[in-house]
Amino acid sequence: MTAQPSQWIRNYVDGAFVDPVPTSAFDAVDPATGAVYGRVHEADEQIVDRAVSSARRALANGWADRSVADRVAILRRAADLIEERFDDFIAAELADTGKPVTQARALDVARAPMNFRAYADIVSATGQESYVTELADGRRALNYAIRKPLGVVAIIVPWNLPLLLLTWKVAPALACGNAVVVKPSEDTPGTASLLAEVLEQAGLPRGVYNVVHGFGADSAGQFLTEHPGIDGVTFTGSSATGTHVMKTVAPRVRPVSLELGGKNAAVVFDDVDVEEVVAGLSRSIFTNTGQVCLCTERVYIQRPVFDDVVAGLVENAAKLRLGAPMDEATTTGPLISDKHRQKVLGYLDLAVQEGAEVLCGGGIPDVGMDLNGGSWIEPTLWTGVDNTDRVMREEIFGPVAGLVPFDTEEEAIALANDTDYGLASAVWTKDLQRGHRVGAKMNVGLSWVNTWYLRDLRAPFGGVGLSGIGREGGQSSLHFYSEPTNLCIQL
Numbered sequence: 327m328t329a330q331p332s333q334w335i336r337n338y339v340d341g342a343f344v345d346p347v348p349t350s351a352f353d354a355v356d357p358a359t360g361a362v363y364g365r366v367h368e369a370d371e372q373i374v375d376r377a378v379s380s381a382r383r384a385l386a387n388g389w390a391d392r393s394v395a396d397r398v399a400i401l402r403r404a405a406d407l408i409e410e411r412f413d414d415f416i417a418a419e420l421a422d423t424g425k426p427v428t429q430a431r432a433l434d435v436a437r438a439p440m441n442f443r444a445y446a447d448i449v450s451a452t453g454q455e456s457y458v459t460e461l462a463d464g465r466r467a468l469n470y471a472i473r474k475p476l477g478v479v480a481i482i483v484p485w486n487l488p489l490l491l492l493t494w495k496v497a498p499a500l501a502c503g504n505a506v507v508v509k510p511s512e513d514t515p516g517t518a519s520l521l522a523e524v525l526e527q528a529g530l531p532r533g534v535y536n537v538v539h540g541f542g543a544d545s546a547g548q549f550l551t552e553h554p555g556i557d558g559v560t561f562t563g564s565s566a567t568g569t570h571v572m573k574t575v576a577p578r579v580r581p582v583s584l585e586l587g588g589k590n591a592a593v594v595f596d597d598v599d600v601e602e603v604v605a606g607l608s609r610s611i612f613t614n615t616g617q618v619c620l621c622t623e624r625v626y627i628q629r630p631v632f633d634d635v636v637a638g639l640v641e642n643a644a645k646l647r648l649g650a651p652m653d654e655a656t657t658t659g660p661l662i663s664d665k666h667r668q669k670v671l672g673y674l675d676l677a678v679q680e681g682a683e684v685l686c687g688g689g690i691p692d693v694g695m696d697l698n699g700g701s702w703i704e705p706t707l708w709t710g711v712d713n714t715d716r717v718m719r720e721e722i723f724g725p726v727a728g729l730v731p732f733d734t735e736e737e738a739i740a741l742a743n744d745t746d747y748g749l750a751s752a753v754w755t756k757d758l759q760r761g762h763r764v765g766a767k768m769n770v771g772l773s774w775v776n777t778w779y780l781r782d783l784r785a786p787f788g789g790v791g792l793s794g795i796g797r798e799g800g801q802s803s804l805h806f807y808s809e810p811t812n813l814c815i816q817l
């Protein structure tokens with residue numbers, strides 16, 4: 327369908343929006359209704375090349391040498407400006423994702439200024455590594471490592487938390503003095519372009535922040551990762567694309583940070599307060615319609631509380647309110663696209679073939695005339711599945727979970743760790759020692775005890791196995807976005 331766009335979403339290169347070319351464009355679709363709300367200018371190879379060149383020029387023109395205090399002032403101003411334009415960011419995020427406004431306000435968009443302020447604080451408080459060397463022959467030397475920006479960083483992000491994940495990378499990259507070319511997901515282009523307006527107003531020099539829109543293969547994503555002018559790539563997305571990006575960058579031996587998929591487990595022991603745990607699990611399974619990389623898709627429950635926890639989860643699933651994003655009562659939005667819904671529906675069918683008992687959901691809901699064109703899906707829970715089933719091994723990325731009983735602590739640890747992924751886990755128990763013990767045994771980058779998605783932006787974030795390579799967050803981000811040069815001065 328060819329849209330009559332009410333809005334163009336444009337590339338941003340060298341401090342200016344690029345005039346869109348109608349023949350190189352794709353539709354921006356609102357997943358809550360299925361309606362086209364705008365057109366996105368797809369960046370061709372030339373636009374990507376211009377973006378990388380302008381980033382390189384910005385570094386040479388002095389951005390890389392600006393003082394930390396200067397850069398921090400811009401980050402703080404950007405945070406203030408996002409708050410001033412909060413409603414514009416909410417509108418763009420909702421148009422792209424269809425997520426409930428209450429969630430966008432409290433979680434996703436709210437995290438953008440927090441990301442800028444967090445890295446302003448972290449980079450301001452960070453010193454250099456230094457050692458005084460004393461050799462046996464009496465010579466002494468001072469070693470100190472200065473941190474230089476990586477250079478031009480390609481930032482590629484997915485659609486599930488578009489602004490949150492974008493600013494999670496842009497803020498530390500700029501704090502360290504890099505220039506960036508960002509490639510948002512083709513499904514959620516809006517907020518990255520809006521951020522360009524804010525960063526320009528915050529005083530960021532031209533060329534330091536560039537946006538190229540498009541897809542992966544044979545489009546902006548590929549052109550960017552293949553570009554010889556890129557000094558590093560930070561990528562958040564699926565494990566399959568992550569491995570591809572790694573291979574693309576490998577011949578030029580550039581640093582890559584990969585934040586990838588998950589098949590996250592929760593482990594519930596029988597000493598818990600069932601009501602509290604059911605509330606926590608409902609959040610971890612259904613937040614953002616299950617489209618958070620940290621969401622729980624496997625729940626292992628100790629047998630004495632199995633029936634109660636399962637009953638509580640089913641009851642809570644029935645209370646979820648699917649509806650219009652701007653309705654304050656809506657708790658649950660659509661999936662991101664019809665394409666993604668087809669994938670999730672495939673898993674709902676597969677679960678039945680694999681012998682699952684469907685406790686709730688399992689198909690497409692009726693959300694009313696205005697919304698039925700959107701990519702809605704029913705929150706779905708299964709029993710009767712185990713770790714040999716594909717639905718318990720592959721990331722589905724929807725509001726779904728398999729519920730499995732266990733008897734002993736050792737068994738629970740083995741079940742939770744029986745996965746190719748290793749992003750996050752949540753252990754629920756009133757026994758503090760067990761919480762520490764089992765939490766430490768989880769083979770993941772983020773191990774929660776009696777909570778989920780509680781984040782400190784100074785803490786390391788990332789996964790093991792198929793869930794990624796490297797850590798971002800706090801000092802880990804500063805390490806990724808900079809290169810140390812060690813100076814050794816004989817005293």
Ligand code: NAD
Pocket residue numbers: 482483484485486487491509510511512540541542543546547548551562563564565566567568570571584585586587588618619721723749789793794
């Ligand atoms: P995806 O891998 O399909 O796409 C991610 C981004 O990569 C998009 O911008 C896409 O256009 C781009 N891309 C695709 N092919 C490319 C190529 N060949 N070269 C360069 N770029 C390419 O992922 P998605 O479906 O957008 O996002 C969902 C996935 O992201 C899930 O697996 C989820 O678990 C993961 N995720 C991980 C984290 C984390 O922090 N670990 C956070 C959020 C989402």
